[in-house]
Amino acid sequence: MLFPTQEIGSIARPNWLIKKLRGASLKNGDLDELNHWIKFSSFEKPKELKDILKKERIDEEDKNKLRDLSSLLVIRCFEKVGLDIVYDGEQHRTEMYQEPISNINGFKFYGEVRSFDNKYYKKAACIEEPELKNPYHIDEFNYIKELTDKPIKVPLTGAYTFTNWSFNEYFLKKWIGKERSRKKAIYKADYDLAMSLAKNVIRPNILALKDIGAKLIQIDEPAATTEPEEIDIFLDSYSESTKGINGCKFSLHICYSDYSLLYPHILKLENCSQYTFEFAQSDSYDFLELMRKYKDEREVGLGVIDSHSDKIESPELIRDRILNATKIIEPERIYVNPDCGLRTRSWRVAFKKLENMVKGTSLARKTFS
Amino acid sequence: MLKCQLTGTFARSPELIKATRDYDRGRLKENDLERIREGDVKNLMNFQEDFQYIIDGGFLWQDLLRPFTFMKGIESGPLTRFFRTNTFYRKPIIKGNIELKSEFIDKFYYLDLIPERRKVNLPGPVSFVGLSEDRYCKDTLFMIARTLSRISKHLEEENISCIQFSEPYISLIKERDFNHWKKAYEILTENIKVETLIHLPWGDFSNLLKILEFPVTSIGIDFIATSLDKVDFKTDRRIGIGCIDAQNSLVEDVEDLKEFVKNVLDKLSPEEFFICPNCDLEFLPYPIAIKKIEAMREISDTL
Numbered sequence: 188m189l190f191p192t193q194e195i196g197s198i199a200r201p202n203w204l205i206k207k208l209r210g211a212s213l214k215n216g217d218l219d220e221l222n223h224w225i226k227f228s229s230f231e232k233p234k235e236l237k238d239i240l241k242k243e244r245i246d247e248e249d250k251n252k253l254r255d256l257s258s259l260l261v262i263r264c265f266e267k268v269g270l271d272i273v274y275d276g277e278q279h280r281t282e283m284y285q286e287p288i289s290n291i292n293g294f295k296f297y298g299e300v301r302s303f304d305n306k307y308y309k310k311a312a313c314i315e316e317p318e319l320k321n322p323y324h325i326d327e328f329n330y331i332k333e334l335t336d337k338p339i340k341v342p343l344t345g346a347y348t349f350t351n352w353s354f355n356e357y358f359l360k361k362w363i364g365k366e367r368s369r370k371k372a373i374y375k376a377d378y379d380l381a382m383s384l385a386k387n388v389i390r391p392n393i394l395a396l397k398d399i400g401a402k403l404i405q406i407d408e409p410a411a412t413t414e415p416e417e418i419d420i421f422l423d424s425y426s427e428s429t430k431g432i433n434g435c436k437f438s439l440h441i442c443y444s445d446y447s448l449l450y451p452h453i454l455k456l457e458n459c460s461q462y463t464f465e466f467a468q469s470d471s472y473d474f475l476e477l478m479r480k481y482k483d484e485r486e487v488g489l490g491v492i493d494s495h496s497d498k499i500e501s502p503e504l505i506r507d508r509i510l511n512a513t514k515i516i517e518p519e520r521i522y523v524n525p526d527c528g529l530r531t532r533s534w535r536v537a538f539k540k541l542e543n544m545v546k547g548t549s550l551a552r553k554t555f556s
Numbered sequence: 557m558l559k560c561q562l563t564g565t566f567a568r569s570p571e572l573i574k575a576t577r578d579y580d581r582g583r584l585k586e587n588d589l590e591r592i593r594e595g596d597v598k599n600l601m602n603f604q605e606d607f608q609y610i611i612d613g614g615f616l617w618q619d620l621l622r623p624f625t626f627m628k629g630i631e632s633g634p635l636t637r638f639f640r641t642n643t644f645y646r647k648p649i650i651k652g653n654i655e656l657k658s659e660f661i662d663k664f665y666y667l668d669l670i671p672e673r674r675k676v677n678l679p680g681p682v683s684f685v686g687l688s689e690d691r692y693c694k695d696t697l698f699m700i701a702r703t704l705s706r707i708s709k710h711l712e713e714e715n716i717s718c719i720q721f722s723e724p725y726i727s728l729i730k731e732r733d734f735n736h737w738k739k740a741y742e743i744l745t746e747n748i749k750v751e752t753l754i755h756l757p758w759g760d761f762s763n764l765l766k767i768l769e770f771p772v773t774s775i776g777i778d779f780i781a782t783s784l785d786k787v788d789f790k791t792d793r794r795i796g797i798g799c800i801d802a803q804n805s806l807v808e809d810v811e812d813l814k815e816f817v818k819n820v821l822d823k824l825s826p827e828e829f830f831i832c833p834n835c836d837l838e839f840l841p842y843p844i845a846i847k848k849i850e851a852m853r854e855i856s857d858t859l
Contacts, residue, residue: 298841298842354804356806369779369780
């Protein structure tokens with residue numbers, strides 16, 4: 188089948204889940220919204236879910252059950268809109284940095300740093316050699332793989348993004364003094380941290396996921412091009428994380444970045460079958476042109492939905508975005524997805540966008556049949 | 557007076573972060589948020605008590621360009637990564653001739669709280685245009701320079717002592733048109749009498765030496781991105797020695813820093829200088845940002 192459709196990662200955690208986990212009371216609107224999605228997806232466990240929501244106080248077991256049920260509901264919604272490859276909208280995760288870092292020894296959180304506007308994230312410093320406490324997506328994957336017959340693709344934050352989003356004290360201390368130039372010391376320290384994370388954290392995580400049946404693994408590296416001089420650190424740490432691992436198909440997700448910085452270096456990337464990038468918001472296929480120019484024959488996960496806008500793309504617009512891409516690379520190499528995770532959008536917007544994405548993809552397929 | 561300056565936006569305190577979050581969720585009233593925000597400004601003023609100039613921390617700026625997206629002729633565009641950070645800004649879309657009353661900028665500063673030695677931060681014209689999407693495509697750089705000039709003139713009338721123009725974008729441009737940029741700065745600073753400062757975060761100054769010819773009083777150099785071995789120049793400009801790393805939580809060893817500053821002074825012999833962070837301290841958590849100010853003070857004390 189041409190143009191398989193897939194999700195990228197996160198869907199917003201619903202109000203009923205956030206509030207209940209926080210101990211806050213639910214409003215009628217929260218339950219109305221839940222009922223809408225139960226009906227929409229033909230969700231099979233409404234009673235179990237509502238029984239927990241009715242409780243005045245919930246314990247840890249209930250909280251875990253709620254996360255599981257939210258995960259199941261998202262999968263059913265993905266299935267309902269017709270996605271070909273699914274995960275669970277990362278309903279078990281709060282975000283892609285803080286939670287994994289909390290599972291790695293050697294990091295310390297100092298406080299929050301701005302992401303944008305009034306949104307902040309907790310930024311950690313590496314103060315010792317990183318060491319994985321326990322593979323941190325295992326329980327989630329084991330749960331999800333039993334819920335659907337569709338192929339599942341597990342997202343995992345990559346070593347370079349952890350490096351770039353953290354303060355690097357441990358390795359910088361080692362290089363200050365050895366290098367006269369602070370800039371060079373920072374580069375060498377970042378190289379050491381990224382490679383250490385790749386060897387000691389990401390690779391063991393991937394191997395653990397593979398052992399329990401993961402076949403599709405998406406490595407999220409939104410920071411890949413943040414430091415143009417450090418592109419090789421991203422590439423080397425990615426390759427270190429994945430090299431020689433057979434039986435898994437790896438995709439690389441980058442978004443809102445200057446992709447032109449990746450060529451020609453990215454050609455040496457090991458074990459990467461697909462680039463899953465944002466294209467809709469930037470409204471540019473320059474990267475596809477670069478792929479053609481450099482004869483890069485990997486697949487592309489084509490971002491056809493703007494994840495940062497409430498405007499719902501029409502099926503015809505999505506069809507045209509796909510067809511325009513086929514003018515540059517072969518249709519057989521194109522997968523279809525949103526630009527990025529849709530967690531900043533409401534479910535109404537997110538699933539309508541995904542529904543139209545599937546419809547638009549069908550229109551594009553018809554052109555080729 | 558210590559030869560120290562902060563550069564622009566400062567880290568918000570945990571209390572202010574919580575307050576803005578609560579305000580967004582409708583759990584805090586605007587007056588209460590304002591009280592907490594003013595508290596942050598006053599605390600920051602205390603930390604800068606004996607500094608050359610005092611900034612308000614830019615707590616009303618969501619990003620370097622956001623206030624300008626409220627001007628006629630400019631719209632707010634998509635969230636875009638702000639350089640080598642994990643912080644995003646709204647990319648302005650320049651659509652037409654800009655119309656503004658310069659006084660509009662007042663509501664983005666806490667000028668009333670700073671009685672003297674007021675320093676304000678504005679985007680430099682090169683970065684303004686470079687960080688925007690230019691759909692106007694006429695003499696956009698000069699139009700922005702004229703706009704910033706009118707705003708600067710207004711700020712001068714508000715008894716500002718130093719106007720900083722942040723130029724992070726310059727470091728990213730490969731084909732540098734220094735003559736064009738210099739002309740923009742001539743437009744920008746022509747009628748400005750107070751101290752003007754170009755700050756160059758993330759810029760390797762060895763590639764930017766021609767900026768020494770720009771008509772400004774001071775130049776802030778990022779000595780994290782610039783290797784001292786690679787620069788050698790003489791200038792009558794006041795030089796900002798950006799040696800405090802605002803992108804790493806590792807607080808500088810004061811003895812190392814003293815030696816570094818001494819090496820800068822020995823090699824470049826600037827007529828005047830000051831110590832500053834390489835870029836804004838907003839990229840650090842608040843407690844670390846405070847420690848960095850203390851490190852600056854300690855170095856400056858001994859120089």
